[in-house]
Amino acid sequence: MHEYREKLWPSPWVFLATALVIPASLLVLLPISLFAGIVTAIVFYGGIVLVLALTSPRIEVADGILTAGHARISIEQLGEVECFDGAEATAERGPRMDMRAWLLIRGWITSIVRIEITDPNDPAPYWIISTRNPQKLAAAIEGSRRPVSDS
The missing domain is CATH 1.10.287 (Helix Hairpins)
Structure with missing residues (x-):
């Protein structure tokens, strides 16, 4: 896991x-x-x-659930996960951002992940989450998607 x-x-x-x-x-x-x-x-x-x-929020991936602050979503409802840093992260939080996106952003953390939401009933097309470890967060989400084999 x-x-x-x-x-x-x-x-x-x-x-x-x-x-x-x-x-x-x-x-x-x-x-x-x-x-x-x-x-x-x-x-x-x-x-x-x-x-x-x-008031510092937590990010957690556990038991097939992504928790970011007070929000929770099943990993099954997540699509592509992309990591951004520097100018690209600034663009994702600014001019390229869809105003319907769900945000957990902290100004003192420069890197972010953008996580696509695949649930057609969810009004947010994606989440943007500030993180100091974007690759580790993305890997945890991807790793949680794969079923663990018993062999």
């Missing part, structure tokens, strides 16, 4: 950029109280880190 799991954690630069709440809190509250400024800065930054961690 081919299984795949990935959590779309924010990149380190996201945590660094959000750390700007620390000096901002200190700047606002230092004239009032040094202690209040430090406590507020710690609480705000801790809250941001917690929200980023809790």
